[in-house]
Amino acid sequence: MRSLRRYLVTVLIALFTLISFVAALQSYKQSASRAEALFDQDLQVLASSLSQQYQGGSQQELGLALQVWQKGELVYRSALAPKSSMSDSEGFSEHNFGGKRWRVFRQTPTDLLTIIVAQPLKQRQQLADEVITASIYPVVLSLPLQALLIWLVVSKALSPINRFSAQLSSKKANDLSPVVLEQVPAELDQMLKTTNQLFARLADAFDREKRFASDVAHELRTPLSVLQVNLHNASARWQQSGISDPEGSMLALQAGVERMSTLIEQIMLLNRTNPEHFQARTDQLDLAGLCRQVVADWYPQIEQKQQQIELLGVEHLTLRGDAFALRLLVSNLVGNASKYTQVGGCIQIELSVEQDKAVLVVQDNGPGIAPSEYSRVFDRFYRVGGDRHQSGTVGSGLGLAIVRDIVALHQGRISLGAADFSSGLKVTVELPL
Amino acid sequence: MLINTVLMFLRELLPLCLLLATLLVWHRSLWRHFALYFVLPSALMLCLISLQMVWISELLDGLGLEFLYSFLYLSCFALLCVAARKTSYALWGSALAAACLFSISGSNLLLYIWLPTQTENTPADLVLGSALGVGIGASIAVLWYYLLTELKLWRHQSFALLLSFTGARQVMMASALLIQSDWLVAGPQLWQTEQLLSEQSELGFFLQALMGYEATPGLSQLLLYMVCLVLLFWCCSFMEKKR
Numbered sequence: 001m002r003s004l005r006r007y008l009v010t011v012l013i014a015l016f017t018l019i020s021f022v023a024a025l026q027s028y029k030q031s032a033s034r035a036e037a038l039f040d041q042d043l044q045v046l047a048s049s050l051s052q053q054y055q056g057g058s059q060q061e062l063g064l065a066l067q068v069w070q071k072g073e074l075v076y077r078s079a080l081a082p083k084s085s086m087s088d089s090e091g092f093s094e095h096n097f098g099g100k101r102w103r104v105f106r107q108t109p110t111d112l113l114t115i116i117v118a119q120p121l122k123q124r125q126q127l128a129d130e131v132i133t134a135s136i137y138p139v140v141l142s143l144p145l146q147a148l149l150i151w152l153v154v155s156k157a158l159s160p161i162n163r164f165s166a167q168l169s170s171k172k173a174n175d176l177s178p179v180v181l182e183q184v185p186a187e188l189d190q191m192l193k194t195t196n197q198l199f200a201r202l203a204d205a206f207d208r209e210k211r212f213a214s215d216v217a218h219e220l221r222t223p224l225s226v227l228q229v230n231l232h233n234a235s236a237r238w239q240q241s242g243i244s245d246p247e248g249s250m251l252a253l254q255a256g257v258e259r260m261s262t263l264i265e266q267i268m269l270l271n272r273t274n275p276e277h278f279q280a281r282t283d284q285l286d287l288a289g290l291c292r293q294v295v296a297d298w299y300p301q302i303e304q305k306q307q308q309i310e311l312l313g314v315e316h317l318t319l320r321g322d323a324f325a326l327r328l329l330v331s332n333l334v335g336n337a338s339k340y341t342q343v344g345g346c347i348q349i350e351l352s353v354e355q356d357k358a359v360l361v362v363q364d365n366g367p368g369i370a371p372s373e374y375s376r377v378f379d380r381f382y383r384v385g386g387d388r389h390q391s392g393t394v395g396s397g398l399g400l401a402i403v404r405d406i407v408a409l410h411q412g413r414i415s416l417g418a419a420d421f422s423s424g425l426k427v428t429v430e431l432p433l
Numbered sequence: 434m435l436i437n438t439v440l441m442f443l444r445e446l447l448p449l450c451l452l453l454a455t456l457l458v459w460h461r462s463l464w465r466h467f468a469l470y471f472v473l474p475s476a477l478m479l480c481l482i483s484l485q486m487v488w489i490s491e492l493l494d495g496l497g498l499e500f501l502y503s504f505l506y507l508s509c510f511a512l513l514c515v516a517a518r519k520t521s522y523a524l525w526g527s528a529l530a531a532a533c534l535f536s537i538s539g540s541n542l543l544l545y546i547w548l549p550t551q552t553e554n555t556p557a558d559l560v561l562g563s564a565l566g567v568g569i570g571a572s573i574a575v576l577w578y579y580l581l582t583e584l585k586l587w588r589h590q591s592f593a594l595l596l597s598f599t600g601a602r603q604v605m606m607a608s609a610l611l612i613q614s615d616w617l618v619a620g621p622q623l624w625q626t627e628q629l630l631s632e633q634s635e636l637g638f639f640l641q642a643l644m645g646y647e648a649t650p651g652l653s654q655l656l657l658y659m660v661c662l663v664l665l666f667w668c669c670s671f672m673e674k675k676r
Contacts, residue, residue, distance in 0.1 A: 013572075017569070021565050021569045022635075028435060
């Protein structure tokens, strides 16, 4: 179909015309058939009337009343006719006799002869009803057929719109590819083109945004590395030359550069794990093994802070997931726990299986987070207490945002709560198996 | 009577409307050219036949009209075969085929309208009957057009098959006229489906207009019909291969 309007107009007009005309023809045929039967019946009545006059016999079946008056005297009457005159006025009239209402016709062809014929009104109405009903039936019966055909035609006409809508509904959040439809009617074509143009612009914008953040972070990483090296060298020379730094400017500078470096790393990771951009390469992996690797990675820092770390629960936990993303998730949680827990504190990692999901719990006995802050810590660049975090630890405010994205990527859930210790934070991650 | 006028118009117009709808689906993008190729020869042939109808009907011992109509029906089929077989002849071949059928239907309708026996019909009967006949025929053609368009998109072979049936129908009509004129031996009657599906019923009427349904076909009629059906279908298949 090239145009919805043309299709609907032509097909509906054709359907209405066809059904109406066929119904009219059927009405015509039915009415003609009934009328013919009635005329035949009249012939039978006439024949019976004449035979009665000459041969006698039962007159109850006629349905007609007949009187013949000659010179004011009743010379003939049928069985249903009364002895008195059925009508005193010429032509058609209506009268009651014999317990019925009659339609009467009186004719006086000569001054001496009067003929009066009567038919029950009920019988006349019945006969008229039969003819009218026969003509109405086809029209009434065609209505459901018309309704059905209209429904089919309109459904067919709207099918391109339904296909278009279905394609849009089935699109994933990160699918900005153009919608492709076959046999697009003119009315939908412009809408399809506009939608596809919008998708193209959106894809372009997303791509630019993704590239911009990533490019900026990448471009900053190299000069920052150079800056770190130079700072390290300058600090070493200061120490060798015996230059004192009572205000700790060099240390503050080094801390600032380190924080900026961490921030850039996290921005790059956030871009990599954003569900809108990230194409997860899911595979079967052992989450328990992955946790052990992360603990090994963080162990030097944990040991430096004289913290205790425990890995509890199942020794093997296989699930489908992206190895890189899950390792980053566990690393961020363990790193946070280590960073924000005091020297000599405890960190506990527990793995378990509940029904059809894997549960990872990371908790510590650090200062924890107030429950009112739970929802905000997942926001990007948000840090409890702002830049002046009470722990004095370098951070970017992106670690938990990355964790939330990775959990969303795996269709899991993350929740925060108070640790089982006397203080501290407990992070619970549920991932489908 | 009104019903006679309606049936007369339907009998003559329905096959033409169905053929035109089928050909318009075939030449959908070139319908203006098709209309041009169709209208001019149709008008010319109709004028010629109508003006010379008395002379034609007196030819061949009074069988001139039957012979002419048979020839036109067979020409219609042959032109459809040519149109299907050769892509370059497709447009004008099919337009001329439709013109052949139009000249038969048109001359029959003109004959019916101007026939002396028409005095029995009132002008109102004639106008109403022709409106009903034209309306039903045109409506069926529109629905047939959209149905064929869908079928053609679904399977091209289904369109080719229906076109072949429409072409073979013209041969069936020609064979009936030739048998009626004793120019063709009917052969033994193969079956009798009058009780099952009467030619006078609505469906029988439609099938006769579409594919030449015959309740009591003779052997020669059926053989001719089958051969022509296969031939035209083969031509359609060849046309598709070339494209």
